[in-house]
Amino acid sequence: QVQLVESGGGLVQAGGSLRLSCAASGLIFSGNTVAWYRQAPGKQREWVAIATSGGRTVYTDSVKGRFTITRDGGKNMVYLQMNSLKPEDTAAYYCKCVVRGVDYWGQGTQVTVSS
DSSP: OOEEEEEOOEEEETTOOEEEEEEEESSOOTTSEEEEEEEOTTSOOEEEEEEOTTSOEEEOGGGTTTEEEEEETTTTEEEEEEOSOOGGGOEEEEEEEEETTEEEEBOOEEEEEEO
16 A cells, blocks of 8 residues: 655744655655645645656746755655745645556645745
8 A cells, every 4th residue: 555644844933944755655755756746725736846756846836946856765765855945935845656557645744834
């Protein structure tokens, strides 16, 4: 059974930092595309950062230079380092892993940035 579990969310002031973590059971992150998405209240879920199976990383424009996606193969973890946080970054953040064309999602972790 595949399970992704995010952690690390919380309340932070604007300009602060958080590191989100995503732990997996039942699948291996290495060699698969992983991504972080977010969904703010009343808005559609949007992708934030992607680390492809080939090792490329891509970021949505609004987080470029502030967020970094990494993975630790030894620990089977994926991280999202978020710096210089802004109130508009407030959302529930979700981890996703694509394995042979199937999307696996975590349950999300809430990030709230106060102004």
